[in-house]
Amino acid sequence: MHIADGLLDLTILIPLWIVVFAYGAYSLIKVRKSLQGELTPIASVLTAVVFAFQMLNFPIAAGTSGHFLGFILLAILISPSAAFWMMTVILTIQAFIFADGGILALGANIFNMAIATLPGYLLYWVIRKRMVKPIPQDHPESSENSESSLQSKVVKKGLYQDRGLLIGAFIGAYFSLLTASLICGLEIGISSSFPYPISLTVPFMLGYHALIGLGEALITTFVVAFFKKYAPEYIPNIQKIPIWS
Amino acid sequence: MKREYKIALMLFGGSMVILGAFLWMPLYLAGPDGLERVMFDLTNNEEYEPDSNIEYESAPFPDYSFKISENTYIHTWLIGLIGAIIVGAVMFGIFKLVKIKHITGENQTESTSNEVMTN
Numbered sequence: 439m440h441i442a443d444g445l446l447d448l449t450i451l452i453p454l455w456i457v458v459f460a461y462g463a464y465s466l467i468k469v470r471k472s473l474q475g476e477l478t479p480i481a482s483v484l485t486a487v488v489f490a491f492q493m494l495n496f497p498i499a500a501g502t503s504g505h506f507l508g509f510i511l512l513a514i515l516i517s518p519s520a521a522f523w524m525m526t527v528i529l530t531i532q533a534f535i536f537a538d539g540g541i542l543a544l545g546a547n548i549f550n551m552a553i554a555t556l557p558g559y560l561l562y563w564v565i566r567k568r569m570v571k572p573i574p575q576d577h578p579e580s581s582e583n584s585e586s587s588l589q590s591k592v593v594k595k596g597l598y599q600d601r602g603l604l605i606g607a608f609i610g611a612y613f614s615l616l617t618a619s620l621i622c623g624l625e626i627g628i629s630s631s632f633p634y635p636i637s638l639t640v641p642f643m644l645g646y647h648a649l650i651g652l653g654e655a656l657i658t659t660f661v662v663a664f665f666k667k668y669a670p671e672y673i674p675n676i677q678k679i680p681i682w683s
Numbered sequence: 684m685k686r687e688y689k690i691a692l693m694l695f696g697g698s699m700v701i702l703g704a705f706l707w708m709p710l711y712l713a714g715p716d717g718l719e720r721v722m723f724d725l726t727n728n729e730e731y732e733p734d735s736n737i738e739y740e741s742a743p744f745p746d747y748s749f750k751i752s753e754n755t756y757i758h759t760w761l762i763g764l765i766g767a768i769i770v771g772a773v774m775f776g777i778f779k780l781v782k783i784k785h786i787t788g789e790n791q792t793e794s795t796s797n798e799v800m801t802n
Binding site: 439440441442443444445466469470473475476477478479480481482483484485486487489490491493494495497498501502503504505520523524527528531532534535536537538540619622623626631632634638639642643646647650668669672 | 725741
């Protein structure tokens, strides 16, 4: 979904650059407040992993391929604001070193893949919050003295039934790709450089990305499941899922 | 070795193995992606490209390939490895910079408040 230079008009690119700069500054403030130092190695490696996974082109239909986007994965494991910067670094390096996506169109690509994908993260957040099932008080493992010690034990041992984590990751990732492709379709549809209207670009974009989204959702769910099994401490617990941090 | 570094190493190694395996498998398809397919379909031109192509000429590894006559999957994998290392290193640097500045800011605030309390 990397837009090349020459596809979008400057009248579209400039406002998108402004939004990206404004949101980038806001995200930086949030990241400085919320990012824990010990997350730095994992966050950096995750960025590299998403870059590598973006190179995996999987076939969908009619000789068309899809590739991973990764914003929801990064947002789930680190935070949406950090994910914005991680995606920005990936897209910038892709544009300058690998000619994947235009340099002028970089603002549009960052907007599409790191801001327009935010509704997918919100969906994940809502699903995870809604689907959590508290452990009943008479449960044998919850028979602790104080409520606070129970809380910490439950969180540490992952005793609460976090049923929404993988479902939320799957649906959120799928939805994020759809919103990104919808916005991308709108952009190329209103651009005079690409002489086809929104009524054509949007359905075509959504159609192909409805299939690619399944790959996105599967990869995201697989990596989140890996973390859930082998490094659950990196999955924000249900009480502290970041929404804007 | 610290646990976070072990997990980071496992993730990085795992992703590189997956990338290598995927590039080698016949399942890999370097065909047009969703956006390119939309442009091809609408223009009825399988080789449609926007007018400007500056980034392609100036990039060191255009289209994830070396500027040599024939690139195999090993070359693509090597570029993936180089790219992943660059991305990881840049991100690590940015996060360290952000956190160092943050900590310095906190220390300054703390020392100022301590001075006020001493006075």
